[in-house]
Amino acid sequence: MNTSDYFRALQAGRVTIVVDDPAAASPWLDLGEVTTLAAYDLLREHDRPALVVASRLETVGRLHETWEDSPCEFTYLSLARHDPSEAAARHAAALLRALDGPAALTLRAERYDALLSSDVLEVAGSLRVRLGGELEIANMSDEVRPHWLQSTTEFLEASIVNLERDGSSFTADGVFAFAGLAYLCNSADVHGRHGDALRRLLRAAAGGDNRLELADNRVERVVVGGVDVTAAFSALFADDERGATVLELGLGCAGLAPDWTIDSPLHKGSRGLFLGVGTGHRGPHVDFVAPEASVRFQEPPAA
Numbered sequence: 039m040n041t042s043d044y045f046r047a048l049q050a051g052r053v054t055i056v057v058d059d060p061a062a063a064s065p066w067l068d069l070g071e072v073t074t075l076a077a078y079d080l081l082r083e084h085d086r087p088a089l090v091v092a093s094r095l096e097t098v099g100r101l102h103e104t105w106e107d108s109p110c111e112f113t114y115l116s117l118a119r120h121d122p123s124e125a126a127a128r129h130a131a132a133l134l135r136a137l138d139g140p141a142a143l144t145l146r147a148e149r150y151d152a153l154l155s156s157d158v159l160e161v162a163g164s165l166r167v168r169l170g171g172e173l174e175i176a177n178m179s180d181e182v183r184p185h186w187l188q189s190t191t192e193f194l195e196a197s198i199v200n201l202e203r204d205g206s207s208f209t210a211d212g213v214f215a216f217a218g219l220a221y222l223c224n225s226a227d228v229h230g231r232h233g234d235a236l237r238r239l240l241r242a243a244a245g246g247d248n249r250l251e252l253a254d255n256r257v258e259r260v261v262v263g264g265v266d267v268t269a270a271f272s273a274l275f276a277d278d279e280r281g282a283t284v285l286e287l288g289l290g291c292a293g294l295a296p297d298w299t300i301d302s303p304l305h306k307g308s309r310g311l312f313l314g315v316g317t318g319h320r321g322p323h324v325d326f327v328a329p330e331a332s333v334r335f336q337e338p339p340a341a
Contacts, residue, residue, distance in 0.1 A: 045139020149196035194307030218298030286314030
């Protein structure tokens, strides 16, 4: 299914909303028909596409285990790894209700073209990013495909990663001012160890006056709410094999209205730029988001 058609169907109430917690259905009722994961068979075809809202970590694990066998056309929204509260669900539902998906996908295609044809990306003269000759891209597809696991958010961004090695896709240097952040924890253990510190950072960042200072992708300094929090931030990644280095660069493509006091996976899709730190294996992953960042691409000189 073409993703523009999927988002049009979502706006028209023709996407089945599948929740894993029956008590969590009410925030989604305005988006269309809501059912529970217990009543929805992911292993058979359905007449309508679906949006699976995962508010439990075990649901995320189940999706990762079964997606290859699923003939369903669906995307999933992982609130469980961010904030599974009712307030966060209502905020996510409101963002999706107001989303112009086709416009976001048009900009996403343009952003991927720019990334693939440029060798430098600059942000307001303060951040310079050198792009590699070969970019690691998780998903450039514009299709919601069966037998595939696709998050809703990946269709709202053009993203490249440094997974193979540091600098494999990009190297960032300079100062990056950001409006807010989003974080995810892939396990209850990581959330238990770092959740309180992450919530404090999120709330402090919501007040503004935030920046990262970067050298060769390394986070040298973090200022949140005008306060230097470098030591506390670095401690979050003490167990991460890559430490506090930038592993993801993304260009958000959706016109969203984030509430920065809420940890939402949708926020990094806000039109602008985000930088992601942390592999998410033994620690958290944190995205620093700058909506409406002024981005300029430089193409390599002609041969």
